[in-house]
Amino acid sequence: MRAGLVQLTVTDDPAENLPITLSHIAAAASGGAGFVLTPECTNALSSNRARLRTLLHPEETDPTLAALRDAAAKHGIWLLIGSLGLLTQDEDGRFANRSFLIAPDGGIAARYDKIHMFDVNVSETEVYRESAGYRPGNRAILAETPFAKIGLTVCYDVRFPHLYRRLAQSGAQIITVPAAFNHITGAAHWETLLRARAIETGCFILAPAQTGFHPEKDGKGRRTHGHSLAIAPWGEVLSDAGTEPGVTFVDLDLAEVAKARARIPSLSHDRDFTGPGS
Helix, strand or coil, X not given: XXXXXXXXXXCCCHHHHHHHHHHHHHHHHHCCCCEEECCCCCCCCCCCHHHHHHHCCEHHHCHHHHHHHHHHHHHCCEEEEEEEEEECCCXXXXXXXXXXXXXXXXXXXXXXXXXXXXXXXXXXXXXXXHHXXXXXXXXXXXXXXXXXXXXXXXXXXXXXXXXXHHHHHCCCCEEECCECCEHHHHHHHHHHHXXXXXXXXXXXXXXXXXXXXXXXXXXXXXXXECCCEEECCCCCEEEECCCCCEEEEEECCCHHHHHHHHHCCHHHCCCCCXXXXX
């Protein structure tokens, strides 16, 4: 299976972002990718919750989701929509940060709501409270496809290895990590975390990312790290997209999953223990 990782620099306007995303998906399909992946926040990236409320839609009527489902059917590909910001019916008004796996017929094969919220103080001037605008999910998702079992995660999830171990022990061969990773923490931790998750699980890790400066209509904006990565089950970096938008390709041999796990069968070596807090 050839995978195509789409790297984007989205704005806070979904209508502006959609044609660019569609063009990259078409390029990935033309390059032979049967599995195409886009980053977290494929439809829009903004810190202005009030503005997002005027731009986002519920899943049932979201134009980006509809267009990307059509694109998957048009090109006959599996498409991982890294995530979309979506309106919900929650009483507190928070959005969903939802990843979708789309089948080649355009149907939704799996949905995953990001579990871990990015509530951090990166510096005195960069403070993030994702949970103020987005409500967390509470269910891990493993999707079965004809070519692989795929575990779905999003961005900040990568710092919680127990989620990845659960997915791998449940049969995942590929784990997706679409992201809009902060440029400061990305430079320090992005590659290391992804390689660790691959080594620990014996999975392919596919991590399409947002990159560069993301302008907002109010004059603000934020920066993301880029460097969409594909990591082999033994921990090697198979592809690195750098910092420019576009598509990178990687050919996946799923026999490498079994080979890595046979060499280091740690997924079957869990032991019960007592200790702090027990």
